[in-house]
Amino acid sequence: MRLSALLGGHGLAGADPVVTGLAIDHRKVAPGTIFGAFVGEKFNGEDYIAAAIEAGAIAIVARPEAKVAGAVHIADANPRRAFAHIAARFFHRFPATCVAVTGTNGKTSTVEMTRQLWRMAGFHAASIGTLGITTSNDSASTGLTTPDIVTFLSNMSGLAAEGVTHAAFEASSHGLDQYRTEGLKVKAAAFTNLSHDHLDYHGTMDAYLAAKMRLFREVLEPGGTAVIWNDDMWSPAAEYEAKQRGVRIMTVGTSGEDLRLIAREPTQLGQSLTIAAGPLAQKVTLPLIGAYQAANALVAAGLVIATGGDTGQTLANLARLQPVRGRLERAAITRVGAPVYIDYAHTPDAIEAALDALRPHASGRLILVFGAGGDRDKDKRPEMGRVAAARADVLIITDDNPRGENPAAIRAAIAAGAPSARIIGDRRAAIAAAIAEARGDDIVCIAGKGHEQGQIVGRGDATRVIPFDDVAVAREEAA
Ligand SMILES: CC(=O)N[C@H]1[C@@H](OP(=O)(O)OP(=O)(O)OC[C@H]2O[C@@H](n3ccc(=O)[nH]c3=O)[C@H](O)[C@@H]2O)O[C@H](CO)[C@@H](O)[C@@H]1O[C@H](C)C(=O)N[C@@H](C)C(=O)N[C@H](CCC(=O)O)C(=O)O
Ligand SMILES: Nc1ncnc2c1ncn2[C@@H]1O[C@H](COP(=O)(O)OP(=O)(O)OP(=O)(O)O)[C@@H](O)[C@H]1O
Ligand SMILES: N[C@H](CCC[C@H](N)C(=O)O)C(=O)O
Numbered sequence: 262m263r264l265s266a267l268l269g270g271h272g273l274a275g276a277d278p279v280v281t282g283l284a285i286d287h288r289k290v291a292p293g294t295i296f297g298a299f300v301g302e303k304f305n306g307e308d309y310i311a312a313a314i315e316a317g318a319i320a321i322v323a324r325p326e327a328k329v330a331g332a333v334h335i336a337d338a339n340p341r342r343a344f345a346h347i348a349a350r351f352f353h354r355f356p357a358t359c360v361a362v363t364g365t366n367g368k369t370s371t372v373e374m375t376r377q378l379w380r381m382a383g384f385h386a387a388s389i390g391t392l393g394i395t396t397s398n399d400s401a402s403t404g405l406t407t408p409d410i411v412t413f414l415s416n417m418s419g420l421a422a423e424g425v426t427h428a429a430f431e432a433s434s435h436g437l438d439q440y441r442t443e444g445l446k447v448k449a450a451a452f453t454n455l456s457h458d459h460l461d462y463h464g465t466m467d468a469y470l471a472a473k474m475r476l477f478r479e480v481l482e483p484g485g486t487a488v489i490w491n492d493d494m495w496s497p498a499a500e501y502e503a504k505q506r507g508v509r510i511m512t513v514g515t516s517g518e519d520l521r522l523i524a525r526e527p528t529q530l531g532q533s534l535t536i537a538a539g540p541l542a543q544k545v546t547l548p549l550i551g552a553y554q555a556a557n558a559l560v561a562a563g564l565v566i567a568t569g570g571d572t573g574q575t576l577a578n579l580a581r582l583q584p585v586r587g588r589l590e591r592a593a594i595t596r597v598g599a600p601v602y603i604d605y606a607h608t609p610d611a612i613e614a615a616l617d618a619l620r621p622h623a624s625g626r627l628i629l630v631f632g633a634g635g636d637r638d639k640d641k642r643p644e645m646g647r648v649a650a651a652r653a654d655v656l657i658i659t660d661d662n663p664r665g666e667n668p669a670a671i672r673a674a675i676a677a678g679a680p681s682a683r684i685i686g687d688r689r690a691a692i693a694a695a696i697a698e699a700r701g702d703d704i705v706c707i708a709g710k711g712h713e714q715g716q717i718v719g720r721g722d723a724t725r726v727i728p729f730d731d732v733a734v735a736r737e738e739a740a
């Protein structure tokens with residue numbers, strides 16, 4: 262493909278070289294590559310322009326003030342956006358039906374449930390998010406919730422080449438802010454909720470909301486549909502954005518207009534939901550516990566319906582949803598009979614949601630093992646402690662990816678909100694202590710790592726990932 266064909270509005274004077282690929286990291290540049298040089302949090306990509314050209318880059322997408330010699334300078338005040346649009350023209354072939362999910366919690370669950378519902382409807386479907394790239398017979402990790410733009414679009418294009426026609430992806434606030442998911446026609450976009458997280462990056466809740474709202478303001482296609490979980494404090498803000506944009510709006514929830522959750526009753530292995538869609542009310546058995554999983558299932562159904570799924574059939578298919586890995590996953594039963602659940606709760610709101618989901622199933626106590634990630638939002642730590650102390654009966658604070666921080670300081674910051682908690686830094690020892698503590702009528706919840714396969718310690722080049730799997734450790738300690 263010639264460079265001129267990829268440039269859209271950007272003019273090209275002089276030679277029109279053949280483009281072989283795109284890169285945002287100079288170490289991935291090969292002859293014929295377009296290099297995107299972005300000013301980041303840790304590095305300035307512009308410092309690597311000369312090295313990229315040396316390695317064969319034929320064009321550089323960078324701010325107008327960047328120094329480019331020996332390659333075409335595609336100058337743009339917003340180089341991430343300009344690069345994304347060029348990348349979209351390069352990778353051009355995508356699944357015909359793409360939908361995106363944003364929100365603080367519930368993105369992974371919702372994209373995974375959407376993928377399953379599409380599969381049940383007979384489509385070749387995929388999801389991209391925290392669990393990686395998932396199809397019905399394969400799964401590959403990308404390391405981030407919303408991968409970088411080159412990884413994202415090249416994988417979307419690869420999925421289309423494999424015959425995937427339906428794809429659901431997670432749009433994280435970092436991803437939206439950094440234009441990591443541009444260039445596809447997004448037919449429907451969902452909002453799950455907004456609560457305290459990532460303020461280290463965004464600074465304020467308003468800035469955090471604004472990053473997420475880009476999904477409705479710019480990423481969703483003009484004729485698309487916004488599917489909004491209506492029971493969140495921030496739902497009106499999402500609805501406002503969608504109205505401003507003039508897209509179709511579908512609201513979902515106990516106060517939802519399009520899919521209204523009329524009743525929800527816990528059963529032994531799940532819950533029974535009564536859902537009104539227009540004049541029709543339908544009762545379905547969801548084989549998953551907790552209000553939060555019902556919420557995510559409804560938003561997923563909304564996305565499927567918004568992109569052409571039959572309402573009655575889609576709702577009926579909720580009864581066949583498989584659990585999402587690491588989200589209230591029952592890993593083991595202890596020797597005295599207490600169930601041990603693994604959950605990915607790593608925000609105050611998620612801890613509340615996970616404990617509320619488990620409470621109706623515990624005739625005894627709720628025992629919680631949890632921590633908070635290092636080099637991430639520090640203000641959420643005492644909040645997590647407070648919410649946990651208010652809702653669990655026994656608390657054990659432990660390590661969860663300390664990264665470059667002192668783990669003891671992270672634990673102490675959580676304990677500031679939960680003074681009665683026990684502190685056991687070693688995660689295996691903490692899980693073992695919780696299991697030893699549990700009586701037959703108690704429930705143990707191990708929160709924060711879900712599906713993760715390692716404990717991340719250290720920073721930069723000294724980063725190590727020590728293999729650790731909550732599910733496996735819980736099974737070993739419960740045996
Ligand atoms: C804060 C953040 O989001 N950082 C991500 C972002 O970094 P950045 O743009 O600030 O880049 P930088 O590292 O400062 O470097 C600037 C530029 O120079 C380039 N560079 C850098 C060094 C070099 O030798 N050569 C070179 O070309 C880089 O590729 C980059 O383009 O882009 C990088 C390249 O894609 C990511 O690796 C990096 O993720 C870091 C590792 C990270 O931890 N991100 C987390 C916070 C994150 O993104 N999380 C979200 C949300 C999760 C959730 O849902 O809760 C996610 O979507 O996963
Ligand atoms: N709709 C919801 N409302 C409140 N809490 C939720 C909801 N969905 C999930 N949670 C909580 O958040 C945790 C993470 O869920 P999930 O992985 O689906 O969210 P996510 O938005 O993808 O998270 P991340 O930002 O880390 O990618 C769950 O384990 C649960 O504790
Ligand atoms: N996508 C989230 C995952 C957090 C998971 C938790 N285990 C942690 O490390 O804080 C983040 O990068 O903030």
Ligand SMILES: [Mg+2]
Pocket residue numbers: 368369370390391392406431
């Ligand atoms: Mg996720």
